[in-house]
Amino acid sequence: MNRLPLSRVSRAVLVATLGLLAIPACSDDDDDRTFASANPDPGPGVPDSGTPDSGTPDSGTPDSGTVWPAEFSCTDAQRTTVTFNPGQEQALQNEVNELKPCTTIQLGAGTFRFDNAVTIRQDGITIVGAGRGAQGEGTGGTASTVLDFSNAASNTNGMDVIGKLFTVRDLALWNAKKDALRVENSANVFIQRIRTEWAQENNPDNGKYGIYPVKSRYVLVEDSEAYNAADAGIYVGQTRYTIVRRNIAKKNVAGIEIENTKYAYVEGNTAIDNTTGLVVFDLPGNPIKGTDILITKNIITGNNRPNFASVTTSSSTVSQVPAGTGTFILASRRVEFVGNTWGDNETVDIAVLSGLSIEPNPVLWAAAFYNFASADVSIHDNTFTGGSGGNIDHGAPSMTLRPLGFLMSNLYAYGKAVHGVERVEHVLWDGIDPYPRNETIANGVNICFVNNTLPASSKESVVDLDLMAVTAKLTATTPDPTGAWAETRRYNQGVAPFNCSGFSPALALP
């Protein structure tokens, strides 16, 4: 099972790669920049059509201060609006393929049925429906617009966008063959009050992503819903500057995923009933080193859905996540969790992992300056409601499909039997970073866990799993659970070494 161990990587490659470390980019440290004030402005002229979800605050709140820069803007003279109703799908398709900049496409209420993706390759485009409807609705009503891709040609996305100053709001994307909304290489993107959904639950052939802005800048995703995606309901990836707020993600493999992204503000979302609720990670080979992530006021509970992406020969990261993982962060840094609620996540509420746990060859992390290490994770003033960590991988662990869950399951079965540890602690750290592990330096990774509200039943709150040592002992020819358990360390909240006060400089909160 060893994958590309370093010893097989040619010495020449190593030398060359080490040489790269010396280039001036190393001194180009921008981590001391202030965090952006999150205050996007969709710009004038965007029609504020009837809000189906009155009661939720609208965009523009809650902040003051600087505004994201606009990479494109529309003058009033440029703005035009075209309107389409159900039945005019081909006319709509013709229109979107010859759009002038700054066109608003108004979609009437009802169901639009497409046999191909809706592709947009223009700047300043707004597409607005009559409302996103409710979960489970595959057809539009009098106050909702559903774009139905059930009969679309195979291998097509739902809405497929490249453009600056793009807005989509008040509509639903139903049964897309691939991703429901894919926005790529774009800037100033406003995704507001939409719904992405597949009709069938737990179907590995559903599209991978619901809301999928990628390789973009200045992306807002708010007041939207995502259901039944076979990878992530809401994904923001390879992006700089994003706000993800007040969204609902349910019944996906991963509810909300922030990947290889810098400057993300993730507030007030609800991630329930996914395999894993809200995750932050970098993948190897990607040039953006994710950092400066604020996760606040989110509800991340009851994410125990069996991993329906987890089939043999899966190579995606989330396909290997054990069910019941509330949050995991991997190869991530400068992540602050404050004011969130976790509970009833059967494997663990929060796991903090090294990128080396999925790709042990550091050379393959070269594209983003060897960003495999997690560091600077501040978890403070959150609420843990309990009920988590007592039924790892929803009671169905698999060594071949989800090995981490399998190892944890074995380890905690021993811990329960011999030491009376009934549940995985609220925060699991794999004990890998900074690699290699140095037992004399406690908490070199700088995880801080303070001032959180814990259930009365909680014993220790943080576990240093020393996963490498545990793995070695549990997978030895003669497995050694006693020795494995002895490698782990458990800590109460408020005691060293996890009672630190965050990282410096702190995120500049909006």
Place this chain on the structure above:
Amino acid sequence: MRAPYMTRLGLAAVLFAAAVAACSGGNDDPPGGDNPPDSGNHDSGTPDAGDSGTPSTPDAGPDAGPDAGEPDAGVDAGTDAGTPDAGLPEGTVTIPNKLSELGLFTGSPATSDFQPVAGNIPYELTTPLFSDYSLKSRTLYVPAGKAAVYSASDVLDLPVGTIITKTFAFPADFREPDKNVRPLETRILVRQPGGWEAYPYVWNDALTEADKAVGGKVFKNFEFIDAQGVAKKFDYLVPQRNQCQKCHHVVDEQDNQQLLPIGVKARYLNRDHVYDGQTLNQLQHLADLGKLTGLPPAIQIPRAPDAFNTAEASLEIRARTYLDINCAHCHNPKAQPGITSRLFLDIKTTDEFSLGHCKRPGSAGNGVGGEFDIVPGDHSTSILWYRMNTEESGKMMPEIGRALRHDAGSQLIADWIDAMTPRTCK
């Protein structure tokens, strides 16, 4: 998440970790500051792994990119191919609603006399891109008084006003490929003053005219009988204008996608075609007509083999040719999917890892046959082969333009992978 397997990492990893501790990736300006926003050129400064190991030959971009700003004083008179509108840059081709109005063809398929006009030169490729077994007929129109410029490795540098056409058709039964041939669409690529533009035209049911269809069209449940006599049924997708760019693009320095042709490269054009009963080399014919300059002696012109003619080249070269024409328009260092996946299947790439050997994909998704793009010696666990071979939505490659398996192509790549020195990739 996988269990870690790092027991052998050792000192080198320590060095890495220590050395990079002070590094930060990227180079961003904070929003709202005095500085202008990130201009989009956000990848500068990161090492470009894809270029390592490949010779520093120019890529397709420079030659194929738009030559905007060139005054194009060449006389356009005497051609039927559109007339410049007042107010548009000189040389702009007006895109008509009907294919016939381009003046590049006479007759129609309805009367079996659909023919290119003189000056609209038919050509074939040595190995074509597979498109659901459709028969393709191609023409190249270069305006009077102008000529293409030869390039040894890139797309020919075609002048403003050039129109490339490709008509996609199916016979009812591939065992009789000349009978009951039904054209579905004709796509055109037009070299405008500002760059290339693409337009699909869909043939009407009477086959008397093809109408511009920028929104594309899906022929649901289209049927034909294949060369083995097996009935096939599938959704034939005429791409939308926006979807043309999915294959036909190169990412420029500003991170924008620019449209460009794919097949009109010397090595694919370097073959014979029958012109008025005379068998001629296509490139030489273009040169003889004054439509191509800079053509070197025949011996110096590269030639891609027919990927399915074992007499023409080795298995290795035939397989790489197939990948080049079918995959490399996306999987190259200057196209978006290549940039994202770091899998480069163009003929210039020599580095085995970039070609997919034991390369783990960034995000291939689930159930795509294996963990690595290519497991040398074993096509059955290679994702590259799996994605070519499958007809499952969301898993098959290319992303667009294929709904059916290309049996011969799939077999060629299987044979190629199986002939490699086996590695476990573990």
